[in-house]
Amino acid sequence: MKRMLVIVMAAALPLGFLAGCGQERAPQVYKQGKYQGKPDTPPWENEQFKGSQTAWDDAIRRRAQGQNEYVRIGDAPGGTL
Amino acid sequence: MARMKFLCDAERCIECNGCVTACKNTNEVPWGVNRRRVVTIDDGLPGERSISVACMHCSDAPCMAVCPVDCFYKSADGVVLHDKDLCIGCGYCFYACPFGAPQFPQDGGFGLRGKMDKCTFCAGGPEPDGSEAEFRKYGENRLAQGKLPSCAEMCSTKALLGGDGDVIADIYRTRVLVRGKGSDVWGWGTAYGKPEKQAAPGGKS
Numbered sequence: 001m002k003r004m005l006v007i008v009m010a011a012a013l014p015l016g017f018l019a020g021c022g023q024e025r026a027p028q029v030y031k032q033g034k035y036q037g038k039p040d041t042p043p044w045e046n047e048q049f050k051g052s053q054t055a056w057d058d059a060i061r062r063r064a065q066g067q068n069e070y071v072r073i074g075d076a077p078g079g080t081l
Numbered sequence: 082m083a084r085m086k087f088l089c090d091a092e093r094c095i096e097c098n099g100c101v102t103a104c105k106n107t108n109e110v111p112w113g114v115n116r117r118r119v120v121t122i123d124d125g126l127p128g129e130r131s132i133s134v135a136c137m138h139c140s141d142a143p144c145m146a147v148c149p150v151d152c153f154y155k156s157a158d159g160v161v162l163h164d165k166d167l168c169i170g171c172g173y174c175f176y177a178c179p180f181g182a183p184q185f186p187q188d189g190g191f192g193l194r195g196k197m198d199k200c201t202f203c204a205g206g207p208e209p210d211g212s213e214a215e216f217r218k219y220g221e222n223r224l225a226q227g228k229l230p231s232c233a234e235m236c237s238t239k240a241l242l243g244g245d246g247d248v249i250a251d252i253y254r255t256r257v258l259v260r261g262k263g264s265d266v267w268g269w270g271t272a273y274g275k276p277e278k279q280a281a282p283g284g285k286s
């Protein structure tokens with residue numbers, strides 16, 4: 001009986017190894033080096049700027065000059081800028 | 082096309098941490114996550130300098146290069162952003178970043194490391210602009226409102242400049258040309274005027 005069991009197991013072992021050969025390659029959707037997340041909209045695509053990049057650029061440029069005290073304070077050195 | 086950058090003037094930074102507070106408040110950043118911090122060298126010694134550091138939104142960002150799930154992207158105006166829904170919290174970006182910008186919430190048990198959080202240049206993320214989901218994950222989207230990052234706009238001495246690289250470089254260049262360099266930058270003469278401009282002896286003070 002024990003001998004019979006060993007023979008059956010020995011016969012089944014190669015089948016177990018061969019079972020791995022039937023595995024198909026998973027479909028590859030990942031693209032190396034490309035952003036994989038959700039798309040983002042540019043900051044001018046909203047009600048305030050109505051898709052106008054020029055208006056947004058102007059707003060940002062004007063805002064940036066708020067950091068320039070030589071523009072904010074007229075008679076400071078370099079105030080004619 | 083604007084290329085958004087930060088520039089910190091070490092001659093002006095007074096280590097007040099106003100930028101850090103503004104960032105925390107604007108974006109409701111949780112405890113343990115510091116999108117921006119002030120670094121001081123030679124603290125207490127002559128020549129001490131402080132500089133405010135956050136994500137510098139590199140033109141060729143190393144975090145983007147090493148991310149195994151490619152969750153980083155660069156916006157149309159040059160801001161480096163990421164999708165938190167993809168991030169696996171591996172920490173590669175933290176090791177790659179020369180500024181220590183990527184932060185990981187660690188408030189869970191067993192040394193849990195959550196999804197990466199970093200400065201967004203107040204540009205939100207890939208969620209719809211101004212949405213609740215965007216605010217919860219990434220903070221406020223000030224760029225979409227035509228505003229600049231709150232850290233730069235709140236800076237009391239205007240040491241921290243933020244905006245289009247060309248524009249803030251011009252602002253900084255003008256400043257350096259006006260104030261001079263070396264010992265001209267600081268001291269009694271710079272603060273109160275050169276001797277010939279001071280009040281005459283005996284005059285009212």
